[in-house]
Amino acid sequence: MTLQLTRMEEDGQLIFRFEDSDCDLSGVIVVDSLALGPATGGCRFWHYDDAAAMLSDARRLARGMSYKNAMAGLPLGGGKSVIRRPDGTFDRAALFRAFGRVLEEIGGDYLAAEDVGTTPRDMEVVRSQTPFVFGLPADADQAGGDPSPWTALGVFLSIAHVCARRGRPLSQSRIAVQGLGSVGADLCRRLQGAGAALVVADVHPEAAERLRTTIPVEVVSPAAIHASDVDLFAPCALGAGLNEVTIPQMRARLVAGAANNQLATQADATLLHERGILYVPDFVANAGGIINVAAEYLGHDRGMVHDAVHRIPGRLAQVLDRAEASRTSPAQVADVMARELIARATGAMAENEGKRPL
Numbered sequence: 469m470t471l472q473l474t475r476m477e478e479d480g481q482l483i484f485r486f487e488d489s490d491c492d493l494s495g496v497i498v499v500d501s502l503a504l505g506p507a508t509g510g511c512r513f514w515h516y517d518d519a520a521a522m523l524s525d526a527r528r529l530a531r532g533m534s535y536k537n538a539m540a541g542l543p544l545g546g547g548k549s550v551i552r553r554p555d556g557t558f559d560r561a562a563l564f565r566a567f568g569r570v571l572e573e574i575g576g577d578y579l580a581a582e583d584v585g586t587t588p589r590d591m592e593v594v595r596s597q598t599p600f601v602f603g604l605p606a607d608a609d610q611a612g613g614d615p616s617p618w619t620a621l622g623v624f625l626s627i628a629h630v631c632a633r634r635g636r637p638l639s640q641s642r643i644a645v646q647g648l649g650s651v652g653a654d655l656c657r658r659l660q661g662a663g664a665a666l667v668v669a670d671v672h673p674e675a676a677e678r679l680r681t682t683i684p685v686e687v688v689s690p691a692a693i694h695a696s697d698v699d700l701f702a703p704c705a706l707g708a709g710l711n712e713v714t715i716p717q718m719r720a721r722l723v724a725g726a727a728n729n730q731l732a733t734q735a736d737a738t739l740l741h742e743r744g745i746l747y748v749p750d751f752v753a754n755a756g757g758i759i760n761v762a763a764e765y766l767g768h769d770r771g772m773v774h775d776a777v778h779r780i781p782g783r784l785a786q787v788l789d790r791a792e793a794s795r796t797s798p799a800q801v802a803d804v805m806a807r808e809l810i811a812r813a814t815g816a817m818a819e820n821e822g823k824r825p826l
């Protein structure tokens with residue numbers, strides 16, 4: 469056994485680095501906050517140029533999970549794991565078994581589930597080594613399985629809410645969807661079902677082609693999708709798609725999508741606000757998946773997940789009302805609201821001398 473696990477703390481985050489040369493496993497787990505419960509967030513399996521890029525992605529994603537879980541009212545802290553996708557061939561089952569041993573070693577402060585690049589099958593393999601993983605296939609009425617459809621539902625409801633807020637029903641809206649993976653493709657089907665006209669793009673042309681064979685969509689280049697002449701732009705690919713280059717080129721007046729960390733920097737929230745583009749904070753709209761994961765962890769059924777996901781537009785309305793009243797960007801307001809919720813829990817824990825609040 470060659471598993472190596474190191475632990476360090478930086479700027480209030482716990483960072484676990486792990487490596488197992490037997491199966492080419494290497495990655496990092498970041499525990500951002502334990503104030504509301506075990507740090508929970510998906511496991512990303514992705515190519516990274518170097519260890520620094522992997523760590524900074526994990527740290528940003530873990531912080532986003534703290535905010536997302538707090539805003540969704542879940543008894544969970546924030547964390548994230550990132551595994552470097554090996555170059556060339558590798559034994560996927562051996563790699564995820566080794567990752568399961570890492571989670572077991574950490575002992576429950578971090579709970580994993582699917583994210584970009586991982587599947588319910590991978591989570592089953594992880595479960596063979598540890599109970600600290602969710603997103604597993606479930607019986608008919610129980611919560612569990614692939615979180616993506618719930619994420620797509622929450623984003624769909626958020627989009628319907630902001631379109632209605634701007635006095636334009638979905639049936640009269642033109643929407644650009646960037647990224648046609650598990651969430652993006654599902655979202656497109658829901659939007660098309662509600663009568664929206666769709667413009668889509670994916671860096672893998674076959675993903676767009678697959679969708680075009682099932683519903684009417686206009687396919688455009690991934691380099692141009694953000695500048696489409698549409699009412700709403702829905703980023704459903706990877707993070708940092710909203711930045712100083714893309715924002716000035718955008719013609720949509722609304723942005724709402726599934727991708728985590730859509731803003732490249734905090735300054736981009738201001739840039740959107742100054743251009744009069746209403747931005748739906750990503751972690752408010754895309755909480756459906758983690759709501760499903762939390763329900764699995766808590767032993768809830770699908771009906772409860774359905775109800776909780778339908779509460780997302782109500783929370784979004786609170787954020788947007790507060791942003792309008794204070795004339796600030798919804799991103800700033802959502803961050804403040806999430807931090808308030810975490811601070812309240814941290815204060816309560818300190819009083820009770822409970823588990824350490826990171």
Ligand code: NAI
Pocket residue numbers: 583584585615616617619646647648649650651652669670671672675690704705706707726727728754755757758
């Ligand atoms: P996925 O991996 O199934 O799909 C991502 C798609 O985006 C792929 O088809 C990929 O080819 C495409 N893509 C990547 N870069 C692109 C670019 N520059 N332009 C156009 N297309 C591009 O991932 P999934 O699960 O659909 O997630 C999408 C986003 O939503 C990710 O940022 C993820 O972190 C976030 N998210 C997903 C949740 C879930 O339940 N799956 C939950 C919450 C957030």
